[in-house]
Amino acid sequence: MKNKKSNLKNKTILVTGSAGFIGFHLSKRLLEEGVKIIGLDNFNNYYDPQLKESRNKILEKFDNFKLYRGDLTDLNFVKKIFQENKIDKVCHLAAQAGVRYSLINPYAYIQSNLVGFHHIIDEAKNAGIKDFIYASSSSVYGNNKKVPFSVDDRIDHPISLYAATKKSNELLAHTYHHLYDMNCTGLRFFTVYGPYGRPDMALFLFTKAILENQPIKVFNFGKMERDFTYIDDIIDGVVSSLEYSYPYEIFNLGNNQPVKLEDFIQHIENELNQKAQKEYLPIQPGDVPKTFADITSSKEKLNYQPTTPIKKGINKFMNWYKDYYKI
Ligand SMILES: NC(=O)c1ccc[n+]([C@@H]2O[C@H](COP(=O)([O-])OP(=O)(O)OC[C@H]3O[C@@H](n4cnc5c(N)ncnc54)[C@H](O)[C@@H]3O)[C@@H](O)[C@H]2O)c1
Numbered sequence: 482m483k484n485k486k487s488n489l490k491n492k493t494i495l496v497t498g499s500a501g502f503i504g505f506h507l508s509k510r511l512l513e514e515g516v517k518i519i520g521l522d523n524f525n526n527y528y529d530p531q532l533k534e535s536r537n538k539i540l541e542k543f544d545n546f547k548l549y550r551g552d553l554t555d556l557n558f559v560k561k562i563f564q565e566n567k568i569d570k571v572c573h574l575a576a577q578a579g580v581r582y583s584l585i586n587p588y589a590y591i592q593s594n595l596v597g598f599h600h601i602i603d604e605a606k607n608a609g610i611k612d613f614i615y616a617s618s619s620s621v622y623g624n625n626k627k628v629p630f631s632v633d634d635r636i637d638h639p640i641s642l643y644a645a646t647k648k649s650n651e652l653l654a655h656t657y658h659h660l661y662d663m664n665c666t667g668l669r670f671f672t673v674y675g676p677y678g679r680p681d682m683a684l685f686l687f688t689k690a691i692l693e694n695q696p697i698k699v700f701n702f703g704k705m706e707r708d709f710t711y712i713d714d715i716i717d718g719v720v721s722s723l724e725y726s727y728p729y730e731i732f733n734l735g736n737n738q739p740v741k742l743e744d745f746i747q748h749i750e751n752e753l754n755q756k757a758q759k760e761y762l763p764i765q766p767g768d769v770p771k772t773f774a775d776i777t778s779s780k781e782k783l784n785y786q787p788t789t790p791i792k793k794g795i796n797k798f799m800n801w802y803k804d805y806y807k808i
Pocket residue numbers: 497498499500501502503504521522523524525533551552553554573574575576577578579592593597616617618619669670671672673674679
């Protein structure tokens with residue numbers, strides 16, 4: 482984590498998805514610096530809402546935090562937040578996340594990621610807010626063969642509805658930048674992990690299953706690679722994006738060091754001192770076999786430099802997991 486404080490101290494920032502994994506860590510980091518955070522979340526049950534409540538409880542301890550509990554798709558609710566607060570910048574992280582679930586419940590993605598996204602960016606525009614940072618995803622690269630994935634690569638062939646909504650967000654942001662002179666930065670996150678991480682993602686699923694002596698699902702028969710990126714490194718990148726507020730940018734926030742799925746499992750086994758029972762399965766529709774971020778422009782323009790090796794990051798996650806679930 483950077484020791485340097487950001488230049489955001491006297492700002493008021495709307496963080497949507499503040500009870501989510503990344504929104505919680507971002508809000509906490511900024512609250513500790515004295516930044517005023519307006520949080521927005523609907524605490525939906527895509528995964529255990531209790532985990533969202535636990536994160537939110539930590540944020541509620543800060544006097545400079547104010548939560549709005551409600552849904553992005555409720556336009557009056559969104560309008561009210563902008564009317565009641567003098568917001569300087571928006572960091573829009575709330576979304577229906579997850580690739581696989583987009584095949585099960587496509588409606589949730591259209592509602593939260595398209596309708597909801599538009600409500601936030603349009604109301605930000607109406608309120609005269611210039612700086613708009615939002616979450617995109619490494620999934621926009623689809624089945625691109627050239628690695629590492631560069632922000633200059635074409636991304637015209639999304640292979641999941643989730644990816645299609647994230648690419649759409651980038652298009653909408655460009656339009657708002659062009660028409661209304663808003664500063665819009667999209668952040669393509671690469672498989673974020675760490676304490677308070679998401680229960681639907683591999684590290685959490687594998688840890689839970691191994692500890693409960695249940696089999697883990699190893700997709701693509703183990704031939705997957707992910708550019709796992711530790712949450713503190715991601716937050717450094719998000720904070721820099723909020724500080725710089727470029728007119729229009731897309732950045733990759735990844736670790737630039739893909740890890741083979743079998744090696745990832747091995748690290749977890751070593752950490753838990755317990756072997757996994759592996760169930761090998763084909764690749765899931767919508768999933769990509771490999772992600773790998775080219776972070777050249779993020780380094781140049783955001784001073785972004787991930788520093789957490791996978792072993793250390795997994796160790797930090799395990800310490801949190803065992804403490805939180807009293808294992
Ligand atoms: N975690 C990752 O590895 C990763 C990778 C790529 C992109 N992203 C993107 O980053 C952002 C944050 O992801 P995360 O991992 O923190 O996910 P998360 O699911 O933990 O957080 C999202 C939060 O948004 C809230 N939310 C969802 N729909 C809402 C709605 N309609 N109204 C109000 N609140 C709503 C949820 O309750 C949740 O707390 C998302 O946009 C996600 O798509 C995450």
